Amino acid sequence: MELKLYNTLTRQKEVFKSIDENKVRLYSCGPTVYYYAHIGNLRAYLFMDNLRRVLKYNGYELLHAMNITDVGHLESDADEGEDKMLKAAKRENKDPYEIAKFYTEKFMIDLNKLNISMPEIICKATEHIKEMEEYVQKIIENGYAYETKDTIYFDTSKLDKYGVLSNINAEEQKAGARVEFDSQKKNVTDFALWIKAPENHIMKWDTFWGKCYPGWHIECSAMGRKYLGEQFDIHTGGIDHIPIHHENEIAQSKGYSGKIPANWWMHCEFLLIDGGKMSKSLNNVYTIGDLENKGFSAMDYRMFNFTSHYRNKLNFTWDSLESAKIALSRLKEAYKKHANGEEHVSEETIDEYERKFHEAINDDLNMPQAMGVVWDVAKNLVKSKDFAKLLLKFDEVLGLKLDVEEKIDLPEEIQKIVDERELARKNKDWAKSDELRDILNEKGYTVKDTKDGMIVNLK
Ligand code: AMP
Ligand code: ZN
Numbered sequence: 001m002e003l004k005l006y007n008t009l010t011r012q013k014e015v016f017k018s019i020d021e022n023k024v025r026l027y028s029c030g031p032t033v034y035y036y037a038h039i040g041n042l043r044a045y046l047f048m049d050n051l052r053r054v055l056k057y058n059g060y061e062l063l064h065a066m067n068i069t070d071v072g073h074l075e076s077d078a079d080e081g082e083d084k085m086l087k088a089a090k091r092e093n094k095d096p097y098e099i100a101k102f103y104t105e106k107f108m109i110d111l112n113k114l115n116i117s118m119p120e121i122i123c124k125a126t127e128h129i130k131e132m133e134e135y136v137q138k139i140i141e142n143g144y145a146y147e148t149k150d151t152i153y154f155d156t157s158k159l160d161k162y163g164v165l166s167n168i169n170a171e172e173q174k175a176g177a178r179v180e181f182d183s184q185k186k187n188v189t190d191f192a193l194w195i196k197a198p199e200n201h202i203m204k205w206d207t208f209w210g211k212c213y214p215g216w217h218i219e220c221s222a223m224g225r226k227y228l229g230e231q232f233d234i235h236t237g238g239i240d241h242i243p244i245h246h247e248n249e250i251a252q253s254k255g256y257s258g259k260i261p262a263n264w265w266m267h268c269e270f271l272l273i274d275g276g277k278m279s280k281s282l283n284n285v286y287t288i289g290d291l292e293n294k295g296f297s298a299m300d301y302r303m304f305n306f307t308s309h310y311r312n313k314l315n316f317t318w319d320s321l322e323s324a325k326i327a328l329s330r331l332k333e334a335y336k337k338h339a340n341g342e343e344h345v346s347e348e349t350i351d352e353y354e355r356k357f358h359e360a361i362n363d364d365l366n367m368p369q370a371m372g373v374v375w376d377v378a379k380n381l382v383k384s385k386d387f388a389k390l391l392l393k394f395d396e397v398l399g400l401k402l403d404v405e406e407k408i409d410l411p412e413e414i415q416k417i418v419d420e421r422e423l424a425r426k427n428k429d430w431a432k433s434d435e436l437r438d439i440l441n442e443k444g445y446t447v448k449d450t451k452d453g454m455i456v457n458l459k
Helices: 039-057 084-092 096-113 125-141 170-176 218-228 239-257 288-293 298-305 318-339 347-362 367-378 385-398 412-426 430-442
Strands: 004-007 012-015 023-028 061-068 074-076 080-083 121-124 145-147 151-154 191-196 205-207 210-214 232-238 262-268 271-273 314-316 445-450 453-458
Touching: 004 262, 023 039, 023 218, 039 061, 039 232, 039 262, 039 271, 039 288, 039 298, 039 347, 039 385, 061 096, 061 218, 080 084, 084 096, 096 298, 096 412, 121 125, 121 218, 125 145, 125 151, 125 191, 125 205, 125 210, 125 218, 125 239, 151 239, 191 239, 218 232, 218 239, 232 239, 239 262, 288 298, 298 318, 314 318, 318 367, 318 385, 347 367, 347 385, 367 385, 412 430, 412 445, 412 453, 430 445
Parallel strands: 023 061, 023 232, 061 121, 232 262, 271 314
Antiparallel strands: 004 012, 074 080, 145 151, 151 191, 191 210, 205 210, 445 453
16 A cells, blocks of 8 residues: 655655665654653654554564764754753763763653654764764865864855755845854854864864864764665654754755755654643643653553644643543553454455555554544444454554553552663663562562563562
8 A cells, every 4th residue: 555654855745665675764863862851852752653663564674763862962953052961961960971871761761661662773972973073074075064263064055955845045044043143154054063172061072173072963964874874765853853953964965975865854743732832931841750640651641642643733731641541541441342352343344444544544644543443443332353453453553552451550669660670671681670570579569571561560
């Protein structure tokens, strides 16, 4: 069946065709690990997971890379403001590397709780400074960069066109710029590739231009190229990446090889809270931990995300999360009834539902429509194992673990150990996993490992 995906580059839904037959190479812009991920950030990764699962449902093998931005970039995407990692280091009185390690681990735990399937490659910016350096040197060699006193800038005026994704021109950028741009820059859209580190800058490396650190955008270009090749199939990110970060990745790649790195560019819209923006001053920047403290699970939040298409804004309220929680529990209940059912359903009926579901997900991941089909099957008055089997097939895309028993509410201290053990198992650290199981046993809990994770109960 045809798979159609919206491409920000061409501004239309297009029939997807991979470069290599049966294999999709994709890249996702990952988190900046200077704080806990909020539920808005996590919407972007739920979208990434949804795309992975839909591609797999269509029979594709995946080679997927996601970066971890653990070298600071500035608060605004456009090289302004304070370095996020250094600001966090000051706030917590820690080394920026410790900050990165701590929040990377927390991020991985969140992904795990949300049942987000991991990209095949997770790459950290700090481990790819050499690749970035080489990339910048080639851009310089090709004549797309210039030096100022302390920065090497990409010269956007050397491109045939800058702004192919957002279709914005330099004059518009200038009019929209909030801050007077660095007077050393030749063009308002030029951006930093390589920056001389001031004496007190902690994250810096010995490079071809002295002690420096990279501009933000170069990490994705260098790592994308390293792991996926000069041109790959899909590049994903949040909608905020369109006007600067992704434009700059495209610019860098054109400066390096003359090519746009990915054929499809896909972007997830923002999550709103109570109809407005998330902000610290409104005290509404929620994390998975905040949801758990109010009695919700990460999986309730996953379910909530299926109520909207990824290209539409999604409005979070506690009431709508409550509805998603109830819906998830009803769906699991419905699955159980079918699994215990004895009635027979014809192959044609099953095929018809499967076709409708497949059509919905292949229409640019139309999850609200796909959920309509899921509910038609779940609520069917005929109770049949055939329907249960079909629901499990749908669950390859939904990732709701429909056949997994509900877990009991665990005290915070126990939950922490469980999260650590889930991560240890994911990392195949069996010794640590055994050690944590013993601790759970000692504290009075049984641990059962299933293909969908661990089930922990009171002894
Ligand atoms: P950051 O860690 O700040 O680089 O952001 C990580 C991801 O979260 C990026 O893909 C952003 O586009 C995305 N993002 C940030 N805020 C929101 C939001 N409110 N809704 C959806 N995605 C968001
Ligand atoms: Zn990126």
